[in-house]
């Protein structure tokens with residue numbers, strides 16, 4: 491990523507939603523940082539890539555599915571400090587249409603979770619508010635403080 495702020499890590503992620511409104515989660519495999527945590531498919535945005543291109547590439551590499559870029563709907567973003575001092579900036583897209591059947595390609599486990607079940611999964615810190623937002627907005631009930 492070309493950025494005026496080298497301390498930013500730009501990661502793009504996507505919540506695949508099936509016809510029943512369930513969300514696909516992917517469990518980080520052993521050998522990767524934060525192994526065992528459940529996350530949204532995605533990864534680091536490479537230099538010269540847009541976040542949308544990064545999501546399309548990562549979904550293909552990790553799950554063998556092909557979303558079209560215009561099916562990626564911006565949903566929310568996370569911005570949080572990381573333990574190494576950098577700040578992770580992570581746009582989350584939702585996608586309801588893709589080609590192919592999600593098939594773990596990198597030794598990871600996958601799970602389909604109802605939005606109301608997302609808080610049962612251990613997730614990286616940036617994902618926790620995003621999961622809550624998915625639960626609130628996708629289950630149709632929004633409680634305003």
Ligand SMILES: Nc1nc2c([nH]c(=O)n2[C@@H]2O[C@H](COP(=O)(O)OP(=O)(O)OP(=O)(O)O)[C@@H](O)[C@H]2O)c(=O)[nH]1
Pocket residue numbers: 501502503522523524529530531532533534535578580614615616617
């Ligand atoms: N893919 C993904 N990464 C996340 C999420 N939440 C979160 O904090 N991250 C963090 O974002 C960083 C980049 O993720 P990644 O390791 O999947 O990226 P990548 O596939 O491009 O990396 P690699 O090719 O070096 O393995 C990691 O530090 C990861 O822990 C998430 O929901 N999805």
